[in-house]
Amino acid sequence: xxxxxxxxxLLSKIATNDKHGENSPYFDGWKAYDRNPFHxxxxxxxxxxxxxxxxxxxFDLIEEWIRNNPKASICTPxxxxxxxxxxxxxDYHGLQEFRNAMANFMSKVRGGxxxxxxxxxxxxxxxxxxxxxxxxxxxxxxxxxMIPTPFYPGFVRDLCWRTGMQLIPVHSDSSNNFKITxxxxxxxxKKAKEDNINVKxxxxxxxxxxxxxxxxxxxxxxxxxxxxxxxxxxxCDEIYAATVFSSPNYVSVAEVIQxxxxxxxxxxxxxxxxxxxxxFPGFRVGIVYSFNDEVxxxxxxxxxxxxxxxxxxxMLASMLSDENFVTRFLKENSRRLxxxxxxxxxxxxxxxxTRFPSNAGLFCWMNLKSLLKEPTFEDExxxxxxxxxxxxxxxxxxSSFNCSEPxxxxxxxxxMDDETVDIALxxxxxxxxxxxxxxxxxxxxxxxxxxxxxxxxxxxxxxMSPHSPIPTSPLVRxx
Amino acid sequence: xxxxxxxxTCNSHGQDSSYFLGWQEYEKNPYDxxxxxxxxxxxxxxxxxxxFDLLESWLEKNPDVxxxxxxxxxxxxxxxxxxDYHGLPSFKKALVDFMAEIRGxxxxxxxxxxxxxxxxTSANETLMFCLAExxxxxxxxxxxxxxxxxxLKWRTGAEIVxxxxxxxxxxxxxxxxLREAYEEARKRNxxVKxxxxxxxxxxxxxxxxxxxxNLLVDFIKEKNNMHLISDEIYSGTVFSSPGFVSVMxxLKERNDVADEVWxxxxxxxxxxxxxxLPGFRVGAIYSENxxVxxxxxxxxxxxxxxxxxxxLLSAMLGDKKFRRNYTAENQRRLKRRxxxxxSGLQKAxxSCLESNAGLFCWVDMRHLxxxxxxxxxxxxxxxxxxxxxxxxxxxSSCHCTEPxxxxxxxxxMSEDTLGxxxxxxxxxxxxxxxxxxxxxxxxxxxxxxxxxxFRLSSRDHHREQEER
Numbered sequence: 012x013x014x015x016x017x018x019x020x021l022l023s024k025i026a027t028n029d030k031h032g033e034n035s036p037y038f039d040g041w042k043a044y045d046r047n048p049f050h051x052x053x054x055x056x057x058x059x060x061x062x063x064x065x066x067x068x069x070f071d072l073i074e075e076w077i078r079n080n081p082k083a084s085i086c087t088p089x090x091x092x093x094x095x096x097x098x099x100x101x102d103y104h105g106l107q108e109f110r111n112a113m114a115n116f117m118s119k120v121r122g123g124x125x126x127x128x129x130x131x132x133x134x135x136x137x138x139x140x141x142x143x144x145x146x147x148x149x150x151x152x153x154x155x156x157m158i159p160t161p162f163y164p165g166f167v168r169d170l171c172w173r174t175g176m177q178l179i180p181v182h183s184d185s186s187n188n189f190k191i192t193x194x195x196x197x198x199x200x201k202k203a204k205e206d207n208i209n210v211k212x213x214x215x216x217x218x219x220x221x222x223x224x225x226x227x228x229x230x231x232x233x234x235x236x237x238x239x240x241x242x243x244x245x246x247c248d249e250i251y252a253a254t255v256f257s258s259p260n261y262v263s264v265a266e267v268i269q270x271x272x273x274x275x276x277x278x279x280x281x282x283x284x285x286x287x288x289x290x291f292p293g294f295r296v297g298i299v300y301s302f303n304d305e306v307x308x309x310x311x312x313x314x315x316x317x318x319x320x321x322x323x324x325x326m327l328a329s330m331l332s333d334e335n336f337v338t339r340f341l342k343e344n345s346r347r348l349x350x351x352x353x354x355x356x357x358x359x360x361x362x363x364x365t366r367f368p369s370n371a372g373l374f375c376w377m378n379l380k381s382l383l384k385e386p387t388f389e390d391e392x393x394x395x396x397x398x399x400x401x402x403x404x405x406x407x408x409x410s411s412f413n414c415s416e417p418x419x420x421x422x423x424x425x426x427m428d429d430e431t432v433d434i435a436l437x438x439x440x441x442x443x444x445x446x447x448x449x450x451x452x453x454x455x456x457x458x459x460x461x462x463x464x465x466x467x468x469x470x471x472x473x474x475m476s477p478h479s480p481i482p483t484s485p486l487v488r489x490x
Numbered sequence: 491x492x493x494x495x496x497x498x499t500c501n502s503h504g505q506d507s508s509y510f511l512g513w514q515e516y517e518k519n520p521y522d523x524x525x526x527x528x529x530x531x532x533x534x535x536x537x538x539x540x541x542f543d544l545l546e547s548w549l550e551k552n553p554d555v556x557x558x559x560x561x562x563x564x565x566x567x568x569x570x571x572x573x574d575y576h577g578l579p580s581f582k583k584a585l586v587d588f589m590a591e592i593r594g595x596x597x598x599x600x601x602x603x604x605x606x607x608x609x610x611t612s613a614n615e616t617l618m619f620c621l622a623e624x625x626x627x628x629x630x631x632x633x634x635x636x637x638x639x640x641x642l643k644w645r646t647g648a649e650i651v652x653x654x655x656x657x658x659x660x661x662x663x664x665x666x667x668l669r670e671a672y673e674e675a676r677k678r679n680x681x682v683k684x685x686x687x688x689x690x691x692x693x694x695x696x697x698x699x700x701x702x703x704n705l706l707v708d709f710i711k712e713k714n715n716m717h718l719i720s721d722e723i724y725s726g727t728v729f730s731s732p733g734f735v736s737v738m739x740x741l742k743e744r745n746d747v748a749d750e751v752w753x754x755x756x757x758x759x760x761x762x763x764x765x766x767l768p769g770f771r772v773g774a775i776y777s778e779n780x781x782v783x784x785x786x787x788x789x790x791x792x793x794x795x796x797x798x799x800x801x802l803l804s805a806m807l808g809d810k811k812f813r814r815n816y817t818a819e820n821q822r823r824l825k826r827r828x829x830x831x832x833s834g835l836q837k838a839x840x841s842c843l844e845s846n847a848g849l850f851c852w853v854d855m856r857h858l859x860x861x862x863x864x865x866x867x868x869x870x871x872x873x874x875x876x877x878x879x880x881x882x883x884x885x886s887s888c889h890c891t892e893p894x895x896x897x898x899x900x901x902x903m904s905e906d907t908l909g910x911x912x913x914x915x916x917x918x919x920x921x922x923x924x925x926x927x928x929x930x931x932x933x934x935x936x937x938x939x940x941x942x943x944f945r946l947s948s949r950d951h952h953r954e955q956e957e958r
Binding site for chain 2: 143305306
């Protein structure tokens with residue numbers, strides 16, 4: 012819904028257009044959850060939230076650390092003497108100890124195989140802010156970035172809304188395991204040139220959201236050489252780096268550039284955040300790490316628009332420089348994610364639901380093609396609405412991720428406790444069980460509601476933003 | 491093909507100006523009572539360091555907040571996960587109550603119309619993104635905060651056209667000046683989307699009068715599609731009469747409850763100046779315009795306030811007794827400091843614009859210029875930085891139309907340091923007066939200074955200041 016004439020003249024185009032992506036029909040899932048949220052005792056029949064990629068598995072470790080380290084807070088008796096210095100500190104370079112700790116942490120997450128320079132670390136308002144910031148530095152309005160599908164829906168807002176940039180999807184599909192091929196990149200690049208679009212770079216997410224997989228070294232090298240060759244930027248969103256729970260081991264682009272001959276480092280940039288790896292998206296810790304000096308310089312000035320609260324910087328400087336804690340946390344985090352992942356996978360396997368094999372992330376990429384009447388996006392959405400309203404699980408349909416083939420769904424598993432996982436699996440089992448018992452050709456789940464939407468819906472900016480317009484936090488309800 | 495964006499390679503961020511010399515010199519040679527008593531005293535930083543002890547003592551009495559606890563129970567998990575861009579309701583409620591109290595409870599604010607942002611820097615930019623774009627401009631009275639050049643123009647593409655204000659009427663906004671600015675914008679082919687004022691003013695330290703505010707509301711009512719943004723981040727620093735009158739009070743007084751002008755007036759707030767917490771990045775936009783609130787809320791995703799900080803401040807500001815006590819005591823201390831600066835400068839034969847708010851004074855040193863030019867102002871400024879050892883802000887960096895005015899901060903140092911600064915001023919003026927009488931010496935001094943003078947035109951300034 013684009014607002015009427017009056018608003019359009021009074022306000023800017025950005026304020027009145029749709030490019031924030033929140034008017035998409037995919038918010039049905041959020042609305043259904045919010046109207047009827049699952050609670051083990053108060054509302055056991057409610058909708059279970061499986062559309063939120065949150066990591067809730069390791070809070071106890073962090074809480075324990077906070078309890079044992081009162082100095083890390085500027086509000087405790089032990090830390091109060093730091094209060095005024097920290098409260099007063101708004102230097103956009105960020106606290107030195109915070110940057111040192113972040114560089115150290117990022118290195119540890121990558122097994123110590125690469126070192127990060129604290130002077131290149133820029134702060135921003137979460138990965139959301141970081142992604143927008145890097146685009147403001149690299150692209151002008153009208154320029155384009157290539158992006159492999161499927162991709163995180165929020166990118167449309169983060170990379171394009173206020174920057175005026177556009178995205179060129181580079182499609183992959185299950186026939187070759189959603190690999191990003193050189194051919195696909197070349198073809199997309201060529202087409203863009205023919206259409207007179209100025210391609211400034213390629214952006215990838217590694218580990219991938221929504222696939223939950225890590226890129227192998229050869230693929231990464233080929234991405235580096237492709238972008239180097241075309242003299243365009245390579246932005247690597249590595250916010251799930253510490254959620255890798257099984258082999259193959261994680262390879263960061265920062266490692267690869269050490270191995271590529273004559274690598275044009277000034278074209279490489281990394282986006283990081285603590286929202287997924289550590290599980291505190293509320294603290295808004297986003298990082299832009301660039302190998303390009305000019306970008307670091309300019310980006311630092313831009314970070315004024317989204318600095319990390321000095322209170323948070325101070326706490327994290329302490330936490331992340333605690334070597335023992337970090338080692339223990341990373342190990343335990345992986346272990347718990349693996350356990351949760353395996354439990355969920357087993358449950359799906361029991362009803363012959365296949366999923367894309369994954370070794371990272373907070374979700375799995377579930378294959379429900381067999382439940383589609385026709386292999387169309389229309390049917391995918393119909394199935395999705397049934398899953399929300401009848402099975403009562405909020406999952407994310409592949410079309411919202413710009414997936415090129417229908418039938419895939421992203422299901423999050425790290426944002427709930429074990430019991431809820433069991434309940435979710437039971438519901439899935441019951442639903443699939445009902446479906447598979449039906450004679451072929453007759454699917455039970457014909458929705459009662461008439462759904463009217465165009466088949467081009469999946470081309471729209473489909474966003475399921477974590478910053479949902481619908482408050483769901485107990486902190487909101489509590490007040 | 492250019493490798494980076496235009497924004498990355500231009501200097502609209504304003505930080506390349508030679509004005510930064512002062513900052514750099516301070517960094518190289520910072521005053522320290524013990525270790526570097528001859529160093530440069532920082533008087534260019536509009537920070538409020540006077541009342542930390544009040545905040546600290548509150549924290550001592552409220553240990554639960556420190557440990558992420560509420561009623562003894564840990565809420566770390568909920569806070570860690572809380573990224574809802576609507577903000578923590580308890581924090582917004584405390585914030586609007588605080589804002590209402592600062593305005594003597596003559597106006598109230600609806601927490602559903604507040605958008606939280608990462609500091610006023612982000613609030614101002616976000617509002618610009620919502621209200622203006624390339625080819626459009628906002629009118630700003632001069633002198634104004636140098637950071638606006640970055641915050642309002644850099645990434646948004648919008649323009650600023652100055653409303654020239656003069657010392658002859660204490661830099662108040664007049665109707666002819668307003669209209670002249672509007673015409674100037676039209677000549678430059680810019681569509682004017684509104685006026686932005688800072689009230690209380692930075693750098694003047696004065697509160698806007700009712701007549702000025704009414705003039706502005708009349709003006710935007712007269713034109714179509716024009717907004718009025720009132721940056722009220724210093725509203726809690728008003729320490730003497732006349733009191734603070736917010737634009738919201740004016741709107742209420744005009745009794746135009748159903749008037750659509752309510753949709754075009756927006757307030758910016760922050761806790762960086764009033765509470766002295768710039769590091770926490772707490773800014774806010776307040777608007778009765780639902781579309782603006784909706785758009786700005788989505789945009790706030792790019793710079794939300796840390797949930798940890800929201801929680802701490804919701805408890806602190808939610809403590810009614812504390813915030814009343816704090817506000818009163820803070821203002822009392824500011825008044826004292828202000829008086830100290832004004833009388834200290836008076837003893838040096840330097841006067842200030844009469845002011846009743848802010849963390850600084852607008853100081854008149856026109857009589858110390860050897861000519862009524864900005865070059866002379868720069869010369870004087872460099873003398874004060876290098877020879878006198880005081881980093882103050884030249885009026886040209888604030889786009890002032892008249893040379894010779896300087897902003898001098900008084901709330902970011904100890905009383906002793908301020909005392910020392912006053913002594914240095916006095917000594918400097920005494921010396922200058924002596925030197926002026928013996929011209930060969932004076933012209934020698936002038937020659938040795940000119941090597942420091944950079945070529946600056948009064949219009950072509952890119953000014954920046956990290957902190958206001």
